[in-house]
Amino acid sequence: MKKEQVVNCQFSVWYPIFKKHTIKSLILPLPQNVIDYLLDDGTLVVSGSDHNTQQTHTNNSGSDAEEDIQWSDDETTTTVTAPEFPEFTSKVLEAINALGGRVFPKLNWSAPRDANWIALNSSLQCNSLSDIFLLFKSSDFITHDLTQPFLQCSDQDSPDPAINYELVLRKWSELIPGGEFRCFVKENKLIAISQRDYTQYYQHILKQEPQICQAIQEFFSQHIQYNFLDEDFVFDVYRDSQGRVWLIDLNPFGEVTDSLLFSWDELTSGEEIAQEQEGPAFRYTTSEVTVQPSPCLSYRIPRDFVDLSTGEDAYKLIDFLKLKKSQQEESDEEEEEENAPQ
């Protein structure tokens, strides 16, 4: 996979080409000070002038954003005032309103799928900039977009293309995971289709396999084939309850994209897949037995920590601070004992 393929798969590159066949979205340039804020991992802060800007945190952040921190009387806590971006905030709110009040946020390539557990509603649905910041600041996928988008490219000797970072806001749509499929295109030929949410068994896929496969093939040949900048790429689709197919996302054809129920070896060599049938190979989970844990589970931390960090359960925070205090007292006592004359 070449750097150019990654560049071509940015949202702002493919969206204008396939606008009619995908979910309505708006693209906002990301100012440098917002990028810096997203990359500053000193504090996990709920921010934005659209919400309360003050949060109390335990003092373990090591942040160097000194103007943002005021020491409180109690030395175990600091009051953190999130930086504000008034102009950007109003543009984002305007865009959210234009999209119906609820949005799905992404950067140039990725959505913060690994961070949905931290949101109060455990979802990527956002209605304010602070919702978006909380997800973005908690997501390794977003950090990857910002810091190393060309990590897995084969042409490492060539200079990295310049990237203009963008906040993508998509109209929130209730997508049923069983309707999502990932399609692999090599030399402008649709070679493979995989159920996207492969950790679950969906009976309707088993029952409607020929219809699903045909609908996706038609969608590809009518709207996608030969219209994209590369001849090798991966696209994600959603088949709605009326059988209509929508484009959800476009990804590079290579290791950086999850091959789901295929392997990149098979997809690149094409041998095993070609043997199966004339059209694309279609794979889906066929029984409960093969159901696997969700791939994003490893990104989670215990719910207690989430409640603490979001202040959802005030009593947990109080218990936590009490615990810290008693631990401190214990260690002070131990120190005193150690230092005591023999």
Ligand SMILES: Nc1ncnc2c1ncn2[C@@H]1O[C@H](COP(=O)(O)OP(=O)(O)OP(=O)(O)O)[C@@H](O)[C@H]1O
């Ligand atoms: N507009 C939307 N409203 C609600 N949910 C959405 C929307 N767009 C996408 N999703 C959900 O979020 C998931 C991830 O979306 P998307 O493919 O855009 O993210 P991504 O980070 O590019 O993922 P990947 O890295 O797997 O390509 C989709 O599978 C879908 O379930």
